[in-house]
Amino acid sequence: MSLESSTAPVPITPSAFSKVKLPEIKLPNFEGKLRVWITFRDMFISLIHRNHQLTEVDKFTYLRSSLVGDALQEICTIEISVANYKIAWDLLQKRFENKKLIVKAHLDVLFAEESMKRECYDDLNHLLSEYDRNLQILDIIGENTQNWSTILVYMMCSRLDFVTLHHWESHHCSKEVLTYDELVDLLRNHCAVLQSIAPAKPCQTELKKPRFTVSHAHATTEAANRCLFCGEGPHSAFKCQRFQKMKVTERYEHVKRRGLCLNCLSPSNMARFCTKGFCRYCRQKHHTFLHNEVTNS
Structure with missing residues (x-):
């Protein structure tokens, strides 16, 4: 059916x-x-x-x-x-x-939980809630998570950001291994403090770059990739159909006017210092596209 x-x-x-x-x-x-x-x-x-x-x-x-x-x-x-x-x-x-698979599924969640990037109410509250929810279910199905205290402290602390972890270490100041319940109590109190100041200190995930900044960076990248000879692209002079259709004298004038390297056609080099090859016809320091239009020196 x-x-x-x-x-x-x-x-x-x-x-x-x-x-x-x-x-x-x-x-x-x-x-x-x-x-x-x-x-x-x-x-x-x-x-x-x-x-x-x-x-x-x-x-x-x-x-x-x-x-x-x-x-x-x-x-x-x-x-x-x-x-x-x-x-x-x-x-x-x-x-x-299937108890075996159910336990594994909840442990997978605990071990896969991402670390906090910075001190933040939303991230800390999410971390505490995920651990609390999954541990409660593990207790319901017969796993005594009270005996996991030491490993849970280690797992939780390894997912705290530097500021929150520093707050925890400064709080207990002890050589003894404190319990998971003590850690959770402190973090919940700290979470309440962060919640009260959350509007003045948004999480990193909530911060977005101004749209104009992204657009400006995109526009700058596009402009940098445009061909210097046809204004389109992105492609190099060697693949520019307009540049290749020019007469050799026109190519030479375009290169000189833009202050490009006569050897590699790049705006960042000078021909006498350029190490990127030489003319295939005369073996001099100028590009093959410019052959017969520069002095062989």
Whole structure:
């Protein structure tokens, strides 16, 4: 059965529906990411699965409407019915209730968290929230993260900017290894201070260069890349069709008028100091394009 046909309304007898008005329950979508399975599972069980006012059909309908992507593919071929709700729910649990992979998914988030570039409320608050959320879920599934204190302090400190790290080191001033909870308490207090002054000190990620500066730099780069002979480009004199179509006398005048090197046609050299080759015809210090129009010296 295709996904389109599986999502179409299934004929259900009136007795299959509950007699109460369905509560307006807003569930988060679950697309199959293991790091959000526990949150989705617990919320669905609390609001839907154990709700005795809902029939099995109601629960199945809520379940289908909250799944997307790979998660929906797991049960999309199962028709909505009283008997099939338990089958669908058990199938999802069998697929995503994998403690080993769930632990790995949350540890991946902790280890992949980027370091702060500078002292900033938004970045520090994000760092604290990500660690707090993932550690809470690891505790829920049976990992005793209280025993991870030392390694967590190291991981968190390695992601702090220099100013915030200096603040932490100055605060505890101890040769003893302090706990992760002590570090988090200090950082949350520091975060509150940064929040109060945030408007006067925006994060680096919020700072944007004025548009005119970017445009000016772009225009300057374009101008520098333009051909000195035709004004277009970017290309060198050796690939400039206008320059190549000139008579040798015209080329020589253009080069002299612009103060270019007679040997390499560059604005940054002088012919007598230039080491970039010589005329292929007479082996003198001038470019082959200018042969017969300069004195062989």
